[in-house]
Amino acid sequence: MSFLTAVLAVKQGSKPLLDTAFELEERGVTALFGPSGAGKTTLLKVLAGLIPKRHTLGSVINSKHGVWESEQFHLAPDKRGVGLVFQHQQLFPHITVAENLTYAQKRQHDGPKLSFDDVVTIFGLGSLLTRYPQALSGGEAQRAALARALINAPRLLLMDEPLAALDWAARTEILIALNQIKSELQLPMVYVSHQWDEVIQLADHVQMIEHGQIIRSEPLAALTTDIDFITQEQRLASAILMTKVLGHLPQERLTELTLGDQSILVPMITAKPGADVRLLIRMLDVSLVAEPVARSSILNTLACRVAHIKDHEGVALILLACEGQFFNARITGRSKRLLELKVGQPIFAQIKATALNSPGPQDG
Amino acid sequence: MSFLTAVLAVKQGSKPLLDTAFELEERGVTALFGPSGAGKTTLLKVLAGLIPKRHTLGSVINSKHGVWESEQFHLAPDKRGVGLVFQHQQLFPHITVAENLTYAQKRQHDGPKLSFDDVVTIFGLGSLLTRYPQALSGGEAQRAALARALINAPRLLLMDEPLAALDWAARTEILIALNQIKSELQLPMVYVSHQWDEVIQLADHVQMIEHGQIIRSEPLAALTTDIDFITQEQRLASAILMTKVLGHLPQERLTELTLGDQSILVPMITAKPGADVRLLIRMLDVSLVAEPVARSSILNTLACRVAHIKDHEGVALILLACEGQFFNARITGRSKRLLELKVGQPIFAQIKATALNSPGPQDG
Amino acid sequence: QAEGPARIAVAANFKATLEALIEALAGSEPTAIAHYQVVSGSTGLLFAQISAGAPFDLFLAADSARPEQLHARGGFSRHRPKAYAEGVLALWIPARDAPWPDVLANFDDDLAIANPALAPYGAAASELLALPLFQQVPRQIQGNNVNQAYQFVETGNAQGALISLAQLLQAKVPRDQYYLPPKTQYPLITQARILLSDHPAARALDQFLSTPSAQTIIQRAGYRSPLALE
Amino acid sequence: MDQDLITLGTSIRLAGLTTLILAVFGTPLAWWLARSQSALTAICIPLLALPLVLPPTVIGFYLLLAFSPQHFFGAAWLNWFGTSLAFSFEGLLLGSLVYSLPFYIQPMIVAFKEIPAALLDAASTLGAGWFDRFLTLILPLSKNGLLIAGTLTFTHTLGEFGIVLMIGGNIPGETRVLSIALFDYVETLNYDKAHLLAAGLVGFSLVAMILIQWIAKDRAGLNPEARR
Amino acid sequence: MDQDLITLGTSIRLAGLTTLILAVFGTPLAWWLARSQSALTAICIPLLALPLVLPPTVIGFYLLLAFSPQHFFGAAWLNWFGTSLAFSFEGLLLGSLVYSLPFYIQPMIVAFKEIPAALLDAASTLGAGWFDRFLTLILPLSKNGLLIAGTLTFTHTLGEFGIVLMIGGNIPGETRVLSIALFDYVETLNYDKAHLLAAGLVGFSLVAMILIQWIAKDRAGLNPEARR
Ligand SMILES: Nc1ncnc2c1ncn2[C@@H]1O[C@H](COP(=O)(O)OP(=O)(O)OP(=O)(O)O)[C@@H](O)[C@H]1O
Numbered sequence A, B: 001m002s003f004l005t006a007v008l009a010v011k012q013g014s015k016p017l018l019d020t021a022f023e024l025e026e027r028g029v030t031a032l033f034g035p036s037g038a039g040k041t042t043l044l045k046v047l048a049g050l051i052p053k054r055h056t057l058g059s060v061i062n063s064k065h066g067v068w069e070s071e072q073f074h075l076a077p078d079k080r081g082v083g084l085v086f087q088h089q090q091l092f093p094h095i096t097v098a099e100n101l102t103y104a105q106k107r108q109h110d111g112p113k114l115s116f117d118d119v120v121t122i123f124g125l126g127s128l129l130t131r132y133p134q135a136l137s138g139g140e141a142q143r144a145a146l147a148r149a150l151i152n153a154p155r156l157l158l159m160d161e162p163l164a165a166l167d168w169a170a171r172t173e174i175l176i177a178l179n180q181i182k183s184e185l186q187l188p189m190v191y192v193s194h195q196w197d198e199v200i201q202l203a204d205h206v207q208m209i210e211h212g213q214i215i216r217s218e219p220l221a222a223l224t225t226d227i228d229f230i231t232q233e234q235r236l237a238s239a240i241l242m243t244k245v246l247g248h249l250p251q252e253r254l255t256e257l258t259l260g261d262q263s264i265l266v267p268m269i270t271a272k273p274g275a276d277v278r279l280l281i282r283m284l285d286v287s288l289v290a291e292p293v294a295r296s297s298i299l300n301t302l303a304c305r306v307a308h309i310k311d312h313e314g315v316a317l318i319l320l321a322c323e324g325q326f327f328n329a330r331i332t333g334r335s336k337r338l339l340e341l342k343v344g345q346p347i348f349a350q351i352k353a354t355a356l357n358s359p360g361p362q363d364g
Numbered sequence C: 001q002a003e004g005p006a007r008i009a010v011a012a013n014f015k016a017t018l019e020a021l022i023e024a025l026a027g028s029e030p031t032a033i034a035h036y037q038v039v040s041g042s043t044g045l046l047f048a049q050i051s052a053g054a055p056f057d058l059f060l061a062a063d064s065a066r067p068e069q070l071h072a073r074g075g076f077s078r079h080r081p082k083a084y085a086e087g088v089l090a091l092w093i094p095a096r097d098a099p100w101p102d103v104l105a106n107f108d109d110d111l112a113i114a115n116p117a118l119a120p121y122g123a124a125a126s127e128l129l130a131l132p133l134f135q136q137v138p139r140q141i142q143g144n145n146v147n148q149a150y151q152f153v154e155t156g157n158a159q160g161a162l163i164s165l166a167q168l169l170q171a172k173v174p175r176d177q178y179y180l181p182p183k184t185q186y187p188l189i190t191q192a193r194i195l196l197s198d199h200p201a202a203r204a205l206d207q208f209l210s211t212p213s214a215q216t217i218i219q220r221a222g223y224r225s226p227l228a229l230e
Numbered sequence D, E: 001m002d003q004d005l006i007t008l009g010t011s012i013r014l015a016g017l018t019t020l021i022l023a024v025f026g027t028p029l030a031w032w033l034a035r036s037q038s039a040l041t042a043i044c045i046p047l048l049a050l051p052l053v054l055p056p057t058v059i060g061f062y063l064l065l066a067f068s069p070q071h072f073f074g075a076a077w078l079n080w081f082g083t084s085l086a087f088s089f090e091g092l093l094l095g096s097l098v099y100s101l102p103f104y105i106q107p108m109i110v111a112f113k114e115i116p117a118a119l120l121d122a123a124s125t126l127g128a129g130w131f132d133r134f135l136t137l138i139l140p141l142s143k144n145g146l147l148i149a150g151t152l153t154f155t156h157t158l159g160e161f162g163i164v165l166m167i168g169g170n171i172p173g174e175t176r177v178l179s180i181a182l183f184d185y186v187e188t189l190n191y192d193k194a195h196l197l198a199a200g201l202v203g204f205s206l207v208a209m210i211l212i213q214w215i216a217k218d219r220a221g222l223n224p225e226a227r228r
């Protein structure tokens, strides 16, 4: 079931800013991805109800909670229960950070609720509570804005590049927190970001937008193994492998994961044996060898089969099938010839253990 | 010679926001790197003269162009010739994008000058010139702000996370342009960013700031091969290798570079044979093997020597010396034992050609 | 000063009459009207201005106190103040529907008068009311001057006014709408003038005011002549 | 001076009520004028400033005409409330409202035009409805405007006497206000009393205004000091 | 009506000059009051609103005292310029300036308080000095304030007559202004002329204000419409 289905049309004068069908899954995080000026911010604003009717003629939004927008009708933003984290924060300047939070808390929607203290801890706002927004740094303001949106208990959370001004450490921490919130609170979210790394750590669905139109909408896993997509968007291409924890090797600070019958070693994570773990496999981190290398710093060699080959401007994109899941490698044409790669052929994929990424707590 | 030397002290009430010595090289880009709230924005503002004297008591700034700040003295911002690209853009809302640019152009400082058309082309503002800033998307506004600062011909350009709201493609393009501007116009720049990838593509010097103090200030190359730094900041660790173009292999879309006596193949770039090329080697992209692997998708295997080993929480950081230059590998403790690594020992480093990055135009 | 027209400062209630007087003075020679500039205002205001050195040549006050004061203070005029008119109080009740005695006995509506502190007609009216003129003293609505008191009634907001006869004549109010209380029942409302300069036109007007023809005009306008009394 | 105290009371009541009523009804009106896209506002804003071009006494005269039971408005009022507007405190209040409206509304329009729409958007996604936003954002964010509009209205109503005299009729304890008393003293050359009263009025107003300013002081640092 | 035309000329000259002079000198003053951190401003803002609490006639009276050659200021003026201030157009202008100052300054303070400091910072790094910033940023960004402050000042000066009557002396062609003429017509029960003049004044002002608003129309979309 979907959280909402919509036809979105936004015009500025005669210029269409948005003109597309849109559907949002009931569960999980949908990443909205697209170039600058594609209409991402505009899309979030229509969903939140912030664009006045005269600009949205022709839009229809049917949500799980009722009609939000139709030919004659426009449900006021404060009635939609949609949280929005703005690109430019928009903290209320006349009250402190703490008051910004309580403002949102007092007006909670009927979505999943977080306590004040939890939110303050998650976003590291402890020392900033008595500050006025003007006295925050860019990253501090962004954290406060996220906190304010979450404590408001929205039914749907829209986030417009919420981590753009954050350093790596804060970003990682908040991504982990958002992942927890997603799974524990089952709060549906739309996440706009230019950072594919962020998207892939958080998203379940990806929608690509360009020139005001949703041009793709797919589960993350489908997208990352779609060879055409990968060809087009090589810079983005990463895949997700679903694995389970087999056990930990504390003295080596490694965790052993199983992927079907094979095993993969990754830097130690906290998940319990048997837990599901999502592994990020970046195309660029995969190398192929004809046979396993004895003495190499690369710990993981997976036996795979070539599922698809696509030549593209001197580079070969290889879709690899391994225990029923897929991931990609990107190699040069020269390497392809050297390895005499063909579809269906068995091959060994080397993945650096250190290159693996999982959304749970982990070392860098 | 340095562009400026300074002692910076900024207080808000009794709270010190900045309290540090600071020096800026005359040439090249200095990256200012540090966590959220460290004082980066504050530092740029003192340099630009935007913090009033009563908050900067004790600050002294001596620039190449004269004294900017001393015990009694505060040179007005409009006299310093310092360009500043703000975290929140600050385009003038009452005039169009084109008028924002001409505003800056009419008030050019005596720094290196770019033409209106060049700036518009570099930042892709062609279709936005008649728009008012309110009608720009986040990324569009950021490009316009950068353009405005550059067309103003500053002597020194300060940029506060100028690419944070940009998508990957725009970011890459602008980084390339900034690199060109750096080398062609010799405009000194300070660049604040949370993205180490950006820093490493652009910067010549790196200064790390924390709690209002500059804790490190080094040439990029020194920093990226400093094993202690790498240990601490593993997520950042990349190294730069200085190479020269040997020739191109157009049919394979590869370019051959030389590193001393060895050669490296990278996706084809446009630089002419003999040109200097800066290669980004990310620690995570380097794997080590005891002997070269015959049939592998990894094209480049460099003969190196282990220069230093540092064990850190189950992981081993290896500093590799190759033809007089240095780069790093990060491997698991298990791999280290497997390879029986010791300082001084010869070893082969595999680097995926596709993983190499150069600041010039290139494919992804 | 002698170059330009003579500036005559006049209490607002006398302005229309003064203009008629100037016309009469000019007689067959209409250009002579241009020798006069009439500035009207409340007596208090004009007095304050003259005290501050206003360039007026002749001052026609609505009372005799202020010309006297100007004279007494010295420095403003070597001339003596002279009375030029005497005000007549009239009780105006436009909607009168009974003989006057009944009206005086039963009137219980709002009565407009001029501010007794500022205007001599107000002070006179106030005394008249204290007599009492009416059987029960009505609520008094004060205008700044008689003209405002007149407007209160004219606009229908007040039902009666104790104001000057001159106004009623000027406004051509039918005779049956007003009643003239006996002049013995209220103090004399002597209006005095004082010459402030030697401007020839001003002198001419000053002298003209004492002539019978001028006094006739003044009487016709609803004033009594102070000269006739002497 | 007893009389003057009563008069002072009437004055303060008049100025206070005028300011209060304008604050209650004028504020939303100013918001509408500042924010509406309707072409109507382009006419309404000048229209509301029009009372200013006429001398107060003249406005007073026209109001007096309107208040008259012979005219529609005055007759209707008389019908509903049984009392006439002229020479009553209510009439005075109405006149002050008409005349002071621009002094209240115009600064408020300026203040309201500057409130960033995005902040209101943020509040509405947080679940704040129109009235909620008005109370919790619009008013606090236009504090400077409110302060100045209130000050202008209050002081101007205190000082105004042209209209007040015309439609009030200077009835002691009812429609006699301080400005008329002061005017009387000056006109009757009672300078000592005039000076005393003027000094008192000025002193009182100054202290009141400084006090209000101090209470409403900008504690958030929403001022040029703000570093971002 | 010839007379009235001259009077209209004097009125427009007075209102125009008052507005112009206040625009030139009041604008920087308002900026200083809005932006200065100095404790002085906390006193100055109320102080400048003070003329409003006194009835215009009373202010006029005090001004008349000040203008009188028996007092320091009047004497000094006479010394320097050889003419007296009272009953001259210059005196009228001075009086109007004093009385209209708050109407100009207060809305400008509101407008100026809202200008984002960061935009000024941006301009100064681009090389714009103080005066440059004032002309190219501060003024355009406070256009709404300027418009409203100007309108208030102009209309109020047109309509004001208490001060003008007191210190001007109602001298035709020199200090007789439209508001006094209108006042006179009403006072002397000359209603037809009064209605005509009032209608003319109101009509003229309305057209002028709508025109100015239209010229100064917000073409940048700095309004609630602005989508960000
Ligand atoms: N008021 C307006 N008038 C005209 N065009 C507008 C207006 N507002 C936005 N646009 C255009 O609409 C398009 C979509 O804008 P939007 O802000 O949704 O982009 P975005 O996808 O969020 O981009 P970014 O990643 O840069 O923030 C952009 O091309 C922008 O220039």
Ligand SMILES: Nc1ncnc2c1ncn2[C@@H]1O[C@H](COP(=O)(O)OP(=O)(O)OP(=O)(O)O)[C@@H](O)[C@H]1O
Residues within 6 Å of the ligand: A134, A135, A136, A137, A138, A139, A140, A165, B012, B015, B017, B034, B035, B036, B037, B038, B039, B040, B041, B042, B043, D227
């Ligand atoms: N007016 C103020 N009062 C108190 N503290 C302030 C004020 N302004 C800034 N700070 C604090 O000063 C520190 C430095 O701020 P600054 O904006 O320079 O950080 P930054 O390094 O740019 O961070 P970011 O990457 O998040 O933008 C922050 O901790 C911030 O909270």
Ligand SMILES: [Mg+2]
Residues within 6 Å of the ligand: A040, A041, A042, A087, A160, B137, B138, B139
């Ligand atoms: Mg956007």
Ligand SMILES: [Mg+2]
Residues within 6 Å of the ligand: A137, A138, A139, B040, B041, B042, B087, B160
């Ligand atoms: Mg910052």
